[in-house]
Amino acid sequence: NAGVTQTPKFRVLKTGQSMTLLCAQDMNHEYMYWYRQDPGMGLRLIHYSVGEGTTAKGEVPDGYNVSRLKKQNFLLGLESAAPSQTSVYFCASSYVWVPDGANVLTFGAGSRLTVL
């Protein structure tokens, strides 16, 4: 099925370790986003991309880096993981810029990260 695929689905890290979450979409969407979801909070935007080769900071970018080398992939990296980064991470994509008009944001199934 077409959609947004995230890998891995689960990961446990020790403080200070690094890792990369991969997001892949097969809908030829121009825009991609990384969110985190924490208990008792709404989803918060970490970084986003408006096209291949572009990235921009969202609401909570500190401690994360991203890359969009190919249009279909958006990578989220943690260089030195901290317990505060324990969260569920969602990748999403859209055909047009989401705040403009009634267009749909398609989410992946999420990646649950635990930092000990």
Add this chain to the structure above:
Amino acid sequence: KNQVEQSPQSLIILEGKNCTLQCNYTVSPFSNLRWYKQDTGRGPVSLTIMTFSENTKSNGRYTATLDADTKQSSLHITASQLSDSASYICVVSPYSGAGSYQLTFGKGTKLSVIP
């Protein structure tokens, strides 16, 4: 600061009954409001999207209403089914010309439908 408040936090209803979830927002200027359904362990899935000029939108047994004057929206679920058990998230988009790039997400209402 843009905010989206949802109520109730959680709700338990019997299968077959109707329910209404509330969303109040302070996002201004406002572009559109969305309702998403998030099953446990899954990503959110779009139910409805309403622009500021629309006051009702239906998707099967789900009906969303919007009052842009009072900045309130509701999601009404008719004849609930066990598969409706999920979190329902209200999301508000600012008008992008105002310079904001991001959506404001509510914390969600957790609905449990029991037999």
